[in-house]
Amino acid sequence: xxxxxxxxxxxxxxxxxxxxxxxxxxxxxxxxxxxxxxxxxxxxxxxxxxxxxxxxxxxxxxxxxxxxxxxxxxxxxxxxxxxxxxxxxxxxxxxxxxxxxxxxxxxxxxxxxxxxxxxxxxxxxxxxxxxxxxxxxxxxxxxxxxxxxxxxxxxxxxxxxxxxxxxxxxxxxxxxxxxxxxxxxxxxxxxxxxxxxxxxxxxxxxxxxxxxxxxxxxxxxxxxxxxxxxxxxxxxxxxxxx
Numbered sequence: 122x123x124x125x126x127x128x129x130x131x132x133x134x135x136x137x138x139x140x141x142x143x144x145x146x147x148x149x150x151x152x153x154x155x156x157x158x159x160x161x162x163x164x165x166x167x168x169x170x171x172x173x174x175x176x177x178x179x180x181x182x183x184x185x186x187x188x189x190x191x192x193x194x195x196x197x198x199x200x201x202x203x204x205x206x207x208x209x210x211x212x213x214x215x216x217x218x219x220x221x222x223x224x225x226x227x228x229x230x231x232x233x234x235x236x237x238x239x240x241x242x243x244x245x246x247x248x249x250x251x252x253x254x255x256x257x258x259x260x261x262x263x264x265x266x267x268x269x270x271x272x273x274x275x276x277x278x279x280x281x282x283x284x285x286x287x288x289x290x291x292x293x294x295x296x297x298x299x300x301x302x303x304x305x306x307x308x309x310x311x312x313x314x315x316x317x318x319x320x321x322x323x324x325x326x327x328x329x330x331x332x333x334x335x336x337x338x339x340x341x342x343x344x345x346x347x348x349x350x351x352x353x354x355x356x357x358x359x360x361x362x363x
Contacts, residue, residue, distance in 0.1 A: 123229060124221070126153045127213045129206045131161040133281040133309075135295065135302040141276050156209040161201055161281065162309065166316040177320045184285050185313065185329030194333050196285060214248065227251050235260045283309040285331050292332070293343035306331060307338045 126149065128142060146153045161183075168177040182204065184196035218226055226248045232239050233254045243250050254264065268275055280287070282295070282302045296303040310331045317329060331338055 123151055125151050125217060127210050128153060128155050129209045130155055130157040131201070131205045131281050132157060132159070133161050133283060134279060135277060135282050135299050137277040137299055137302070138279050144274070154213055156213045158205045158209050161205050162283075166312055168316065168320060179313075179316045179320050181329065183281075183283070185331060186285055186333050186335060187327045187329055188335060194330070194335050197329065201281075211245065211248075218247070225249065229253055233261045233264060234258055282306045283313075283331055285333075287331075289343045292338070292341070296343060303338075310338055 126145075142153070142155075164180065165183060166179065169180060170177055181197045182200040184199040186194040186196055189195040214226055214228065217223075224247065227250075228243060228248050229251050231254055232252055237255055240252055240255065241250070259267070265275055277299075278291070280291075283306045287295070292303075295306065310329075313329055317327070330336070332341060334341065
């Protein structure tokens with residue numbers, strides 16, 4: 122039995138994820154700790170002053186899509202997983218390790234067999250990673266079947282509503298089944314673009330979009346393939362939910 126579960130909150134999850142987390146907290150026999158680095162969204166839209174005094178800029182830490190000048194799009198560098206998932210979880214792990222006087226920590230990560238390419242060592246000398254679902258050879262479909270067979274509601278997938286790694290299938294699901302969260306993503310895209318353009322040295326070619334097509338979310342028909350490839354599996358640490 123695990124000692125505890127840790128949920129790193131970017132403060133940008135779909136509403137259904139927070140409802141699911143509250144459901145879990147009432148069911149699990151061990152505590153669920155919610156940790157946060159703060160609002161990822163506030164970080165993305167905050168104007169910062171350049172060290173040389175030449176003006177302001179917006180720090181891009183999500184892999185939003187930009188025009189690469191060669192007739193296609195390219196994702197920006199990503200630091201959101203490291204800063205808002207991995208680091209807050211590691212801080213809590215260190216805290217629990219000290220509290221319980223543990224020399225080593227076994228950290229369970231719930232990636233499934235169809236996401237085995239996301240398995241990685243912890244990179245921390247006292248933390249060993251373990252993947253129980255992969256040990257049981259369970260795919261995401263198996264997990265959903267287990268939930269259904271045991272009378273539990275089906276869980277939502279954890280990811281920021283404005284994650285540029287969403288596939289068209291995920292965007293369509295969000296738009297159809299969670300329209301409030303999709304509206305948040307539409308608003309987020311517009312605010313991010315406005316923040317970039319309001320900086321003193323904007324570059325129109327680097328106007329960020331949440332979809333690879335470089336089209337506004339509200340204009341895209343996600344029921345047909347509009348070019349977005351499923352990049353969520355490239356999420357580096359497996360920390361954004363199974």
